Amino acid sequence: MDGAVGARVPRRGNAFTRGLGRLTMRLMGWRLVGQVPDIPKFVAIAAPHSSNWDFVVAMAVAFAIGVRVTVLGKHTLFKGPLAPLMRFLDVMPVNRAAPQGVVGDCVAAFDAADQLVIGVAPDGTRGGKTGAGGDAGRWKSGFYRIARAARVPVLPVALDYGRREARFGPVLIPTGDEAADLAQLSLFYAGTRGKRRSIGAAVSF
Secondary structure (H helix, E strand, C coil): CCCCECCCCCECCCHHHHHHHHHHHHHHCCEEECCECCCCEEEEEEECCCCCHHHHHHHHHHHHHCECCEEEEEHHHHHCCCHHHHHHCCEEEECCCCCCHHHHHHHHHHHHCCCEEEEECCECCCCCCCCCCCCCCEECCHHHHHHHHHCCCEEEEEEECCCCEEEECCCECCCCCHHHHHHHHHHHHCCCECCCCECCCCCEC
16 A cells, blocks of 8 residues: 555654645645555655755655654754754754764664654755756765664655655665665656756766
8 A cells, every 4th residue: 555654663643643644745736655664763865855845745744654754953953942843843953063973963863762764855955957067966975874874774755746746665775885876776766856856867976
């Protein structure tokens, strides 16, 4: 069944919030394709990221399937009035200036948890069009380094505005051959159309 979630995946919400998420997707004309595998810990990457609407779609998907997805946010967001909202949205504070860096923070979080899904938008920028040598459309490989160091798989998720589909792809287990692994991921995303940018036959990493 499309949108099915494995029993060991961290969950949140209830029947009401799942129904609300599915209703939101239906009103936007989106549908779920594929399944979330029965894995307790993994890095989920959603692409392409070309508009603030991607966050709305991604949140609707997370609510619809009832998966608890932790996203990364600046640690300074937790020092003011936004702190309660950040915690409610499962934002994990990261300090880019810390000695261990973002990768170290994420690896420590995975090591300390029995169940954890960290969601990352790997695109380098939301603006512009994909082009050779430019930042637009070029992916950052931090998500791969996190998954590799934490010894967890990567679940690719395509936000395809062309077909209005949120597609869950096959899980990638990092082998250490970064170039080959990222090339494999690019095959899943080939032809995916974002709100303002599409992914062509290959992704620049």
